[in-house]
Amino acid sequence: MTLQPPKSNTSATTSGCFHLKQRNVHYSTQHKYSQNMEVATTKGVLSHLSRLEVQKRSLKSQPQQPGGVKALRATVEALLTQRDQLRAEIQTHKNIKKLRVSMDKQCTNEEEETEEGMDEDSENSNLLRLMARHTQLKDLLHAHNVVGGYNVVKTRQGKGVCVSVATFYEGVYLNTYNLEIDVKPTVRISRHNVPPFIPLNNLAEQSNMQTDLRTLLDPLSQHLNAFAGRQQQFKFVKELHKSVEVMESNVLCSLLVLKFTVPREKTAVLCSLDYTDCTRSLPTRVHFESDGRICLVQKFPRLYITCHLADAFIKRDL
């Protein structure tokens, strides 16, 4: 199956919370930014050194000036400082990583709390510990996002929250749907980009959102993920089978009628799939029809398997 690139995370029609910091950090882009910063500083030192190199070559024929030696000494000092700084940074990095490993082990109760004999003074070791904890927290927050958490963000001094519902199918993260919710005086959805064919208002009414927002978000997530799954399957079916023509489908992707034509056989099979349960991405009814023959089956795992079955049906194997 080919990868389906997702639509953009934020919708142009809504604003407010969508401008807030995205916890869904794109690590690769931020990484690239600081790489450029490093290159800039390296270039500064290197260009200075190459200037000295040129200077030295042009002075070779003449007796050395004391000024030249002075400049060289200064360069050596600069390089020594730079080297020591880098060594210190690398060592600190190592220490933090080591601390982090022992903190991770403590969290999973694998080890007793032991003092890693650090030869730093206590203030430095406090800072190191704090830094290690910082990395741990960032990782845990990232994990909450990656496993499909709601990315809740408090807004307007606690009067509202922003949540996002992630959708996912066959290993690929798809669209994220966002909701802006008022918390005071009552819990009420104020803005969202959930498509209209998802029964958001019904789900809100049936939920206990005044006391527990998850009673709305969990069923909503179920609906959205089932829809995303059906949508992906509908998109892929054409790529898998060149002989498929979509006769009928709807936005909710709850109804699909496909026509399979087999040129050699000069026959066509009409396949209807009903997805009456909107919380599922599997059909509840599949129906083949060709040349007056009808075949009704109850359930199928994925749509592409239905296509294989269509082949079998045509070849009179079914």
Place this chain on the structure above:
Amino acid sequence: MTTGKMSNENTEEAAALQAQIEHLQAEVSALRRQQKDDQKDVTFHFRGQMQNAMLSLCGQRQGDEKVLSMLMEEVEELEEDLKLQTQMNGISLTGCTTKTLQSSGRKLVQQLCVSGHCSELLFQVEFQLSEVNEASGCVRTISELNVVIDAGEMQNFSSFLSGVEESRDLLLFFRTLRSFSDRCDDRRRTFQHFQEKYPAVVSLPAGCRSEVMHLSHPELPGCVLLVHWSVHVSREGGVSPKVELLTKIPERALQLFPSQAVGGAAEAFQSLLRILGAEAALEAVIMAVSLS
């Protein structure tokens, strides 16, 4: 005149310094490469307050006290945020280790190992997360998903887990886990509530987290009604509670009371369940058992 001698010494010194410069340049380049390697792991690529703290530790920044307090503030914000996410997501993540497998300009591949618990159910998931920058945006995918849960619940979950690993549906795993945990919590609350309200009749021999609640009248210890409340997880991730009433009544007692009321209790309970729902149906049965 000493100029000639001086210029010879200068030439020697200059040559020595030049050599030293070249040596140091090489060292610095090597160290920079190592640092770049260290920072490939996104977790340990420091920015903002972390960068300040790093520089302070390495002697480049003044004002250590301020650095500590500013970082402390940021860490406290992160702790608050984690509490909020934990509460809203209904899962508690206790550990997340990341290993960067590949990190180029456009692509980042990490191996993540996330562990935690959902209510009292422990889990550990391991997977590869790829982030690729394409023209249309950032595409995130999961591969090589491996899921392990508390040994006690494995039986219930085994077909679901194999399905989830096959389809790499990390998010479905967590949605289902949470749903399962919620239904187990419903059961625990209900069992505890009834045990407190009717202590003479209700007993939970295997604890409030078990699937079974015993009902019997204190004067008829041999006659027990068992409430078996199981939470089933389908391969697709559908979570459905199933409550059944089983009777453990000695033959002699049944002979004395041949009416359907006792013998057909299990079926009658299912009808009651459909009409009243689990809690009310159970309460009705308890009232009947307590003969009040």
